[in-house]
Amino acid sequence: MSRIRDPIDSIIAGLGKKPDASEQAANRAVIELKKAWVAERMAPTVLPYAGDTLETVMSQIRGLIEFVEEKSLLLHEGDITSSGQDGENIKLQLLVVETELERAKFVARGYLRARLAKIDQSAIYWSTQTPLDTPLSPKEQEYLQRRLIIKEKLYDSSFLLSLHSDLQNLNDTDGAVSMVDEPDLDKPVAIKVTKPGLDPVVCGNDTVLLEHGGLYMLRYSAIAGLPVDIV
Numbered sequence: 001m002s003r004i005r006d007p008i009d010s011i012i013a014g015l016g017k018k019p020d021a022s023e024q025a026a027n028r029a030v031i032e033l034k035k036a037w038v039a040e041r042m043a044p045t046v047l048p049y050a051g052d053t054l055e056t057v058m059s060q061i062r063g064l065i066e067f068v069e070e071k072s073l074l075l076h077e078g079d080i081t082s083s084g085q086d087g088e089n090i091k092l093q094l095l096v097v098e099t100e101l102e103r104a105k106f107v108a109r110g111y112l113r114a115r116l117a118k119i120d121q122s123a124i125y126w127s128t129q130t131p132l133d134t135p136l137s138p139k140e141q142e143y144l145q146r147r148l149i150i151k152e153k154l155y156d157s158s159f160l161l162s163l164h165s166d167l168q169n170l171n172d173t174d175g176a177v178s179m180v181d182e183p184d185l186d187k188p189v190a191i192k193v194t195k196p197g198l199d200p201v202v203c204g205n206d207t208v209l210l211e212h213g214g215l216y217m218l219r220y221s222a223i224a225g226l227p228v229d230i231v
Helices: 007-014 021-042 051-077 085-121 123-127 138-158
Strands: 188-193 201-203 206-208 215-219 228-230
Touching (some): 021 085, 021 228, 051 085, 085 123, 085 138, 123 138
Antiparallel strands (some): 201 206
């Protein structure tokens, strides 16, 4: 069965240009980052940072921006007649490239925002993780520390300083209700098994056999760290 081609690939091929190896790698990176984005949205905790994939996508974005600026400058300066055949080809190329640029930017923004949303939700919890245990990138750790400083100053000026000293601790875990909001690792997630030969997993009182290619809904704590796709 022939592979269904991406519409953008088809348009580029129609212009007589086939994606080279670097472009194919960049396209694969966008697909991988989109999968990481979906997994990040579905998982209850922050997942390991897909830094290499994100950097590949960002490099592609920078290259696409340079291409758009260069071709737009040619049209603007009149080096190529916009109404001629060359001008029409450039306009079509710009349309394709700008579409691809927006797609890559959308995926990158979505991935980062999904991570920041979970960092915001459990900021104090993530601030207690050691550098070896944290899945946050250095930039995300810097963001977290700045956020906590701003939040502490706001709470102090608003109401905390007017309370008894025993009630001013934002990371208090004593008593019936903890002040630290931790990720719910028992939240169910949908997964697809991408590798054969995985060991059975224990989920509550049940033991689940993970078949290659199978789809399952299981607690995140039961499948954390396994080579499966969260979908």
